[in-house]
Amino acid sequence: MAAVPVFAQNTGKDSxxxxxxxxxVVVSASNISxxxxxxxxxxxSQQRKHAVNGFxxxxxxxxxxxxxxAKSNQVDVMGLQATLYLNGQECDIREIQMLRPRDIExxxxxxxxxxxxxxxxxxxxFITKQYRYGGYVQADGLQAIGYDHGDYNVATNYVKGNNSxxxxxxxxxxxxxxTKTWNNENYQFPQSLFDRESYSKNSYRNHQEYMQFxxxxxxGKRYWVGKFTLVNLSTPRNASSGFAKESTETDIFSxxxxxxxSPKIDLNANLPLSKNQTLT
Numbered sequence: 001m002a003a004v005p006v007f008a009q010n011t012g013k014d015s016x017x018x019x020x021x022x023x024x025v026v027v028s029a030s031n032i033s034x035x036x037x038x039x040x041x042x043x044x045s046q047q048r049k050h051a052v053n054g055f056x057x058x059x060x061x062x063x064x065x066x067x068x069x070a071k072s073n074q075v076d077v078m079g080l081q082a083t084l085y086l087n088g089q090e091c092d093i094r095e096i097q098m099l100r101p102r103d104i105e106x107x108x109x110x111x112x113x114x115x116x117x118x119x120x121x122x123x124x125x126f127i128t129k130q131y132r133y134g135g136y137v138q139a140d141g142l143q144a145i146g147y148d149h150g151d152y153n154v155a156t157n158y159v160k161g162n163n164s165x166x167x168x169x170x171x172x173x174x175x176x177x178x179t180k181t182w183n184n185e186n187y188q189f190p191q192s193l194f195d196r197e198s199y200s201k202n203s204y205r206n207h208q209e210y211m212q213f214x215x216x217x218x219x220g221k222r223y224w225v226g227k228f229t230l231v232n233l234s235t236p237r238n239a240s241s242g243f244a245k246e247s248t249e250t251d252i253f254s255x256x257x258x259x260x261x262s263p264k265i266d267l268n269a270n271l272p273l274s275k276n277q278t279l280t
Contacts, residue, residue, distance in 0.1 A: 041063075148175035
């Protein structure tokens with residue numbers, strides 16, 4: 001048996017018969033797709049399992065360049081701060097902090113925001129599963145040992161049909177007492193010796209409480225949301241005492257107190273007018 005080689009050659013010139021505009025190209029892997037100008041990422045069961053809130057899920061996605069500050073929960077990408085959204089609505093850190101991993105359906109990452117996100121440098125949009133009925137209560141707390149600091153939060157959510165009711169509440173505090181600082185400076189000049197000594201003792205107390213009620217009505221892509229937020233911030237004590245001594249001794253004392261109560265109301269809606277037009 002002998003193999004007979006077969007050769008083919010196209011001697012004609014290349015030509016374009018017709019052209020056709022293509023829609024957005026979708027590049028996909030097992031759980032990540034690029035649609036237009038953003039990534040759509042579906043967290044898997046392990047990424048949800050090893051997270052306690054929305055920020056934990058986002059961190060487990062390992063988006064290149066994305067960093068979440070462990071203390072402030074601020075999201076940065078290559079030095080730029082990302083704006084957080086929940087179901088297409090701009091939200092605050094507390095809402096993502098109290099978001100259950102099991103409720104996250106997907107996360108959109110816009111590295112070149114356009115359209116309704118054009119005002120932002122970067123966008124992370126958490127899309128949650130839509131339930132018809134049910135609710136939950138969730139709480140978390142942090143208490144430092146050896147450093148008088150605590151942070152406690154509670155959230156409850158109830159869904160019935162197209163209506164969703166959510167309440168967030170929490171408090172944090174920080175107490176610092178007995179912080180002492182000694183400073184002794186010696187300066188040698190050609191004609192003289194100069195000494196300066198100082199001592200200070202600091203005491204600091206701060207606490208913050210917040211509450212937010214949120215109502216949402218959603219049917220398909222149409223929704224409207226109302227939020228009432230109340231934040232109380234108080235620094236009853238920020239005291240410093242001590243002395244400074246050069247040629248004579250001078251006593252120093254200061255105490256700064258701050259208190260603020262900030263109410264806020266947010267209303268926003270998304271009303272589809274046609275297939276390609278939306279009123280926001």
